[in-house]
Amino acid sequence: MASLSHSALRILSTARWNSSKPSSSLPISYNFFSLLRKSSSLPCCRHSNSGGTRLFSIMATAKPGNPPQQSQSRIKGAESFLRNVLASMEAVYLNRNPSAKAILELVRSVDNDKICYDHLAFRTFGTDGHGIDSLANFFLDFGYTRQEELSFPAKKLKAFWFSPPPNSDAAYDGDGVHGPLPRVFISELLVDLMSPQTQDIIRKYTGSSHKGKKHAALASALGSLTWEKPSHSEFVQLARESEYAAWSLVNGYAVNHVTISTHRLKSHLRNIKNLNEFIEENGYKLNSEGGVLKVSPDGLLLQSSTLADSVYFEFSDGITTTVPCSYIEFAERLVLPQFKHLPETEVKEQHRRDGFEVGNADKIFESTSKQQHTGKA
DSSP states (O other), X not given: OOOHHHHHHHHHHTOOOOOSOOSOSSOOBSSEEEEEEXXXXXXXXXXXXOOSEEEEEEESSBOSSOOOHHHHHHOOHHHHHHHHHHHHHHHHHHHHOHHHHHHHHHHHHGGGOOOXXXXXXXXXXXXXXXXXXXXXXXXXXXXOEEEEEEEEGGGTEEEEXXXXXXXXXXXXXXXXXXXSOOEXXXXXXXXXXXOHHHHHHHHHHHHHTXXXXXXXXXXXXXXXXXXXXXXXXXXXXXXHHOHHHHHHHHHTTSOOEEEEEGGXXXXXXXXXXXXXXXXXXXXXXXXXXXXXXXXXXXXXXEEEEBOOOEEXXXXXXXXXXXXXXXXXXXXXXXXXXXXXXXXXXXXXXXXXXXXXXXXXXXXXXXXXXXXXXXXXX
């Protein structure tokens, strides 16, 4: 696998202006980088049911269609850049995870619906500056606000979630990253609590990335590890102790999952139970850990998720095998009791349950677990 710096150089050297307009009804990029790469050159880039090469399109200036001049004047440069980065992260995610891409298209196909993201999630190693802050700093720089900490003692994890900047969506009413800015959920493995052997493996690779931790967002947008590919035996060692650690070793800062905000849909799928049935009827298996539907104690946050896609990964010792990549989540946030009197047409996102729930998130983490993954249909 190419290093971060080599990946960046390859992309810059192949940059080109694309003046043709894709025949898609979805929001498009005015220009993008197209990079044709061998399937073994990136982690999680060759799917188990395909081989050869893949065409990766890394969007550079993604904007929602052709907004009127008045709307364009309201788009601040900082927010536009932030959305460009999110679009690149999304492009990598969709290229690597065909199930997630297909599900998004399925949901859109019902009543020609638009999809809003509830949140994007990332995983990190909590050691030597490679943890939550390595990614959080980017989002904080662009107006996000750090919110509550969540603790997962059994998994030796902690997390923070970040709320998007207020009043940031006036000019964006599109789909996905072109719609309302999503929350961000970043977790980290508490490396100091792992066994000495696992700590040594993790620190071997985070240490080899040098300044890579300062460019976590760039690594996510490029779809590149900031360290060298590990050996298969090292991956297996981590997987024995922590599925989270093994996933992070081969996926790095890639988007772990995107989450559809179900209550923002227009069709009957806005009810998460209907959406779950729809997903299963179309042949996709949902994470059943703790039940398919995860419900917060207050009953106001409902979540579910698919199982991660399986992709081929070529390890440094020449062994090629499948590893879990990413998945897609669904979340319905119900109206808070103090706003129950509001007509449905007047209910806004601020009137609904905010934040995250440890019990729900703990089960959602299992979407990449080997036990569920090996039983995937």
